Amino acid sequence: MNYKMMGRFFGVILCLESIFMLPAFIIALADKTGRVALGFGLTALICALLGALLLILCRGAKSDFFAKEGLVCVGLSWILLCLFGALPLFIGDDIPSYIDALFEMVSGFTTTGASICPNVEALSRATLYWRSFSHWIGGMGVLVFVMALIPVGGKSEGFTMHLLRAETTGPNSQKLVPRMRQTAIILYLVYVALTLLCFIFLVFDMPAFDAFCTSLGTAGTGGFGVRNDSLASYSPYAQTVTAVFMILFGVNFSIFYLILLRNFLGVLRDEELRLYLSIVGGATLLITLNIRTLYGTLGEALRHAFFQVSSIITTTGFATADFDLWPSFSKAILIFLMIVGGCAGSTAGGLKCARLLLLSKSFIRNIGRVQNPQKVAVIRINKKPVDEKLVTATSAYLCAYLLIALVSFLLISIDGFSVTTNISSVLACFNNVGPGLEAVGPTRNYSAFSDFSKVVLILDMLAGRLEIFPILALFSTKAFRRG
Amino acid sequence: MKIIIAGDGKVGETLAAMLSAEKRHNITLIDTRADVLEASVSAHDVIAVLGNCATSATLRDAGIETADLLIAATGNDEVNLLCSTVAHAMNKNLHTIARIRDPEYAGDAVRMRSHFGLSLVFNPEKQAAEEIARLIRFPGFLRRDTFAKGRTEIVELRLEEGHPLIGVTLSALPALVKCKVLVCAVLREGEPIIPTGSFVLCEGDRLLVTAPSENLSLMLKNLRIVTHKAKRVMLVGGGRLSFYLAELLDKSGIDVKIIEKDSARCEALAANLAHTEIVCGDVGHRTLLESEGLRSSDALITLTDLDELNMLVSIYGTNWGVPQVITKLSHVEDSKILDTLPVGSVICPRKLSSSTVLRYVRAMEKKAGAAITVHSLADGAVEASEFLVTEETLHRGEPLKNISRKRNVLVASITRHGVTLIPDGSSAFEVGDFVVIVAPSEAGIDELNDIFA
Structure with a gap:
């Protein structure tokens, strides 16, 4: 293990976190909420000092850096980010218990949006900003941000590929352009531009602070709102704009790059995008038909159905209606969408459409093999043959996914809630959605769980955001051995 | 680009x-x-x-x-x-x-x-063959790189046990070799050092020495490093590289013997190389090497596709006292390990051709001011680049001792009107000079003005 190199990354990340906290500190000072300002100021100072210390201690690191280091580095970076990110909430007394504060911030950085706050409107504006900002930076990834910002230098710059793979979503992360730094810059430029666009559309119809926080939450597909009823009390216009932008942020960012390159044919032919949009269309249609008697007009039913489908498939978790009161069929569709998730290479969570596509093609091929064992068949996506290793890796991912979901379900069942609550809360956290059903439904929150269950769910959220293996690597003693 | x-x-x-x-x-x-x-x-x-x-x-x-x-x-x-x-x-x-x-x-x-x-x-193989032929024609050095149309050279020497330069302080070197030479870099345990006058040489050091070409043979003579021209050379392995090399050596009137395992390949070589002796046999058996007269050869060059076989045969050769041994290695890179093995000079075709391409890329990038030639020395740790002094060059006419330069950057030679000088504090750049700069690769010297601090 190259501890020095990792130390340098942690140092940079802590320094960055301290910078990210400054706006919150300024907001708290402007609002004259002394305790909160102290929380942010003190934490920012601790982060800056600790970060600087790490940077000084880890000078002259060697550049050997392999897949193992990449996994561990990403996993630990995120944990560090969350541990320090939770401090201001705890010191500022907005959330008096540290485990609760940690749950809230892990939920923020992993873009889950699951809250333990019964009354969001009582939180200070600084904390509201910090929660929403954590969605934004967590959505695209903090290490990708570091790569865009700081040239790594040294001959073996290729190792950044391990970091990109570990932090971005999807089964097969690739660079957009040869240089990693340029790739990271392009990703963040697209991200910033789309976020700004979302903000501009929203600010006509919302208070500026609300529009700002909502656009950050939409961009990261997070789901923290600034009101207790999430987005229900905003106008239909604001809800529709948010729904459309959620869909956009659930699209693979390389698609936006293709659009910038004017390669429209490539966009139209992308199988994952087609699958994603057809699932959104199909689910909206089915839910609209299913809930039309609950609402006055078909239009209103359609609006709620579309909003909820886009919120759940992109794993954002905003709500305009309490879908816990909807018929079982609609709820079942939403559960299915939670698991599917957005596209690979987007800010969304879940299993990802790319994996679903690959797994179903592999499934169909296996049926063919049972009937005709000698048959040689190659899986194709976007008309290109897929490497068998990727098929195996995706199947392995599905196994790990199911095992973790099952074990978490067993562990949190100790608290004694209903089976629906337990299943939906594990799925909502693991897929970074946020709201589940029954006791964790859109109008309720996670505060009723015991501290042990909260820790299990925290790990689920991290494992879900980082796609399991960076977090699993932290539990492998082999990873930390020297050499 | x-x-x-x-x-x-x-x-x-x-x-x-x-x-x-x-x-x-x-x-x-x-x-x-x-x-x-x-x-x-x-x-x-x-x-x-x-x-x-x-x-x-x-x-x-x-x-x-x-x-x-x-x-x-x-x-x-x-x-x-x-x-x-x-x-x-x-x-x-x-x-x-x-x-x-x-x-x-x-x-x-x-x-x-x-x-x-x-x-x-x-053509990596042809380039490697030319490199090897140059080493054979002028024995005594592990490697030679030429600059300024062949008037300046940088050669590599290894201080084996008993070498007369061991323990010598660099400032005392010109008196010892009775001519002007400059040690521009020393590789000690794999680490490149740009030495100063008080530097003391040790056994096992690899020296990069620059001098006008005529001074180099003088240096060898004055150090009493006896070298005689190779007359009989044995090549092990009969690939493309061996073919090119045999052709080149044959032109210089050197007797060449190629040992190759594959009989069809032997036939093909024999058909194309009229004056070369081709032997079909497996060099893995040392008796074959002995019976084919390895002991009496002046040079052994191992060129099979297997790095490990090349190293093994070269070690036999060194132990049997063959005066010059050259080993081709395609994969092995670690110079720290290679330094501990008696395999003589090491040639890596892909590195040679990569630097050719690299030179072209640099020339493409900057039409003016770019290096004319770049040689990567000491396994890429050090680069020697040749530049032409133009109107654009800063500090022309000023003595070098008055110019502040970057650390670890050495002006190795100045060639003016076809005469190569080893620069000292009073030398200065003039328009039309060819200058060779030696610096660690990471110093990033892309044009001559980059050397000034």
């Missing part, structure tokens, strides 16, 4: 590593093997495209329309030619470099350049 490298083999991978480390280039690799590409993408900051590099679809995927340079370095000459031709048809402004190494095409290389619109043709 946007560079596409077709073929992620030994040469392609080395080039990708060298060029991506230069920071200014965007590199796309093309290959048909997914696992090889995977390894390159996780080791270097490059992007990869899977497919046949000679098809227009794959080239378009790699972005040939906007590329500046294509380097076709697959293992197959015909594919390289087709690839560059197709690429050139898709982008008229593209520079193309192709690896052509089959001896049957070697004679056509010049014509190919104009026929296929190639900017450069390179």
Whole structure:
């Protein structure tokens, strides 16, 4: 293990976190909420000092850096980010218990949006900003941000590929352009531009602070709102704009790059995008038909159905209606969408459409093999043959996914809630959605769980955001051995 | 610059590593093997495209329309030619470099350049053969690199046990060798050092010495390092490199014997090399080496495809007292390990040809002020670059001792009107001078003005 190199990354990340906290500190000072300002100021100072210390201690690191280091580095970076990110909430007394504060911030950085706050409107504006900002930076990834910002230098710059793979979503992360730094810059430029666009559309119809926080939450597909009823009390216009932008942020960012390159044919032919949009269309249609008697007009039913489908498939978790009161069929569709998730290479969570596509093609091929064992068949996506290793890796991912979901379900069942609550809360956290059903439904929150269950769910959220293996690597003693 | 490298083999991978480390280039690799590409993408900051590099679809995927340079370095000459031709048809402004190494095409290389619109043709085996031939004709050094049209050289010496230079302070060196030479870098335990006058030489050091070519033979004579010209040379392995080398050595009137295992290959060599003795046999058996007269050979050159066999045979040769041993290694890179083995000079064809391509890329980048030649020394840790002093050069006419220069940068020689000087504090640059600068590779000396602090 190259501890020095990792130390340098942690140092940079802590320094960055301290910078990210400054706006919150300024907001708290402007609002004259002394305790909160102290929380942010003190934490920012601790982060800056600790970060600087790490940077000084880890000078002259060697550049050997392999897949193992990449996994561990990403996993630990995120944990560090969350541990320090939770401090201001705890010191500022907005959330008096540290485990609760940690749950809230892990939920923020992993873009889950699951809250333990019964009354969001009582939180200070600084904390509201910090929660929403954590969605934004967590959505695209903090290490990708570091790569865009700081040239790594040294001959073996290729190792950044391990970091990109570990932090971005999807089964097969690739660079957009040869240089990693340029790739990271392009990703963040697209991200910033789309976020700004979302903000501009929203600010006509919302208070500026609300529009700002909502656009950050939409961009990261997070789901923290600034009101207790999430987005229900905003106008239909604001809800529709948010729904459309959620869909956009659930699209693979390389698609936006293709659009910038004017390669429209490539966009139209992308199988994952087609699958994603057809699932959104199909689910909206089915839910609209299913809930039309609950609402006055078909239009209103359609609006709620579309909003909820886009919120759940992109794993954002905003709500305009309490879908816990909807018929079982609609709820079942939403559960299915939670698991599917957005596209690979987007800010969304879940299993990802790319994996679903690959797994179903592999499934169909296996049926063919049972009937005709000698048959040689190659899986194709976007008309290109897929490497068998990727098929195996995706199947392995599905196994790990199911095992973790099952074990978490067993562990949190100790608290004694209903089976629906337990299943939906594990799925909502693991897929970074946020709201589940029954006791964790859109109008309720996670505060009723015991501290042990909260820790299990925290790990689920991290494992879900980082796609399991960076977090699993932290539990492998082999990873930390020297050499 | 946007560079596409077709073929992620030994040469392609080395080039990708060298060029991506230069920071200014965007590199796309093309290959048909997914696992090889995977390894390159996780080791270097490059992007990869899977497919046949000679098809227009794959080239378009790699972005040939906007590329500046294509380097076709697959293992197959015909594919390289087709690839560059197709690429050139898709982008008229593209520079193309192709690896052509089959001896049957070697004679056509010049014509190919104009026929296929190639900017450069390179042949690693031929280049390595020329390098080896140079070492054989002038024994005594591990390596020689020439600058200023052959008037200046940088040579590499290893201080073996009992060498007269061990324990000598550098400032005392000119008195000892009775002529002007300059030690521009020392490799000690794999680490490059740009030494000062008070530096003391130790056993096992590898010295990079620069001097006018005529002084070098004088230096060897004054140090009483006895060298005699090789008359009988044994080549082990009968590949393309052996063929090129045998041809070259034959022209210099040296007797060459090639030992090759494959009988069909032996027949082919015998058909093309009239004056060379070809022996069919397995060099793994030491009795064969002995019976073919290795002990009485003046030089042993191991050129099989297997690095480990080459090292083993070279070690036999050194132990049996063959005066000059040269080993070809294609894969092994670690100079710390190589230094501990008695394998003589080490030649790595892919590194030689990579520096040829690197030179072309640098020349393309900056038409003016760029290095005329760049030699990467001491396994790439140190670079020696030759520059022409022009009107653009700063601090012309000022004595070197008055100019503040970057640390670890050494002015190794100045060639003025065909005469090479070893510079001292009072020397100065003048327009038209050829200057050789030695510096660690990471110092980033791309033009002459970069040396000034």
